[in-house]
Amino acid sequence: MPPEGAATLGRRLRERDRSAAPQALNLIEDRTPAGRERTRELLAEVSPAALGGEAPGHLVGLTGPPGAGKSTLLSALVAEWRSRGRTVAVLAVDPSSKRSGGSLLGDRARIAHDPADDGVLIRSTAAGTRLGGLAAPTREAAAALAAAFDMVVVETVGVGQSETDVEELCDTVAVVVQPGSGDTLQFLKAGIMEVPDVLVVTKADLGEVALRARRDLASALRSLGRRDTPVVAVSSLPPTSGIDALADAIDAHRERIDLPARRLRSRRLSALADFTVEHGESALRALGGRRAAERLLAEQDPALGVPELTALLAARAGLR
């Protein structure tokens, strides 16, 4: 059977046909020039222009240090969302493709789910380079999946820059810390407090140490004037606790934000990142610098997808 046309795959996702997702993700991973062209065709079919608005899926970033309990938490969250009748796609960003040594210490659990359930899709995706933040295929996969799935989760490892990357892509960012790990302190020092929309303290079954972590984080948020940011304590191993409250907090955040504005900002930042990765900093200078490029993007039709915006920057820089 010849591979299905890229536009057909994109159209099927737009019509919420989830069975098109695995093939669409394979296509997006093909970074040859022909593959990129086909990816552009696919993404055009799920752009806001084609959808007549923003993609319906909720883009959720889940980030935190290795061993904090992200994968275990996701197993519980996926079950919670399924019980609420939602479909779920998870893109687990694999840092071992960037750093040496394979899986990171403490990064043990796999995301558990029923393989026969076609309402759940779980994929690993390669980590990006610093210059472009999250790898383009991760961002493109998230955009494609948001057309067809109710929840699209991007799981990333780390404390530091990765939080900012995921914040640029996602509607809602949940930052995960485990109690008694010193994460809380590191967190405050690194200025990461600006990033989370929801803070999650895992391993609540550990008792007092988890309660203390939750209190410390809540008071740190208060001192930053961020009283609205919820801090949710969860236990992800059976018997689970707090998972429903976390799902509620994630929903509530989406209700609060100006979603079209956040998505538009994300597309513009993505276009700038893709353009810079592809053509280099000198191409950015040809546009008059980053600020000028941002102004140029701000003038464009809000319904344009990332590939169209990236192509536009290249054309203005005289590269195409």
Ligand SMILES: Nc1nc2c(ncn2[C@@H]2O[C@H](COP(=O)(O)OP(=O)(O)O)[C@@H](O)[C@H]2O)c(=O)[nH]1
């Ligand atoms: N006690 C306890 N251990 C947990 C909980 N959640 C995860 N863990 C354990 O913490 C370790 C790391 O979890 P994992 O989900 O792999 O963390 P990740 O690296 O952030 O994805 C594993 O040994 C888990 O079994 C929890 O709620 N309570």
Ligand SMILES: [Mg+2]
């Ligand atoms: Mg993990």
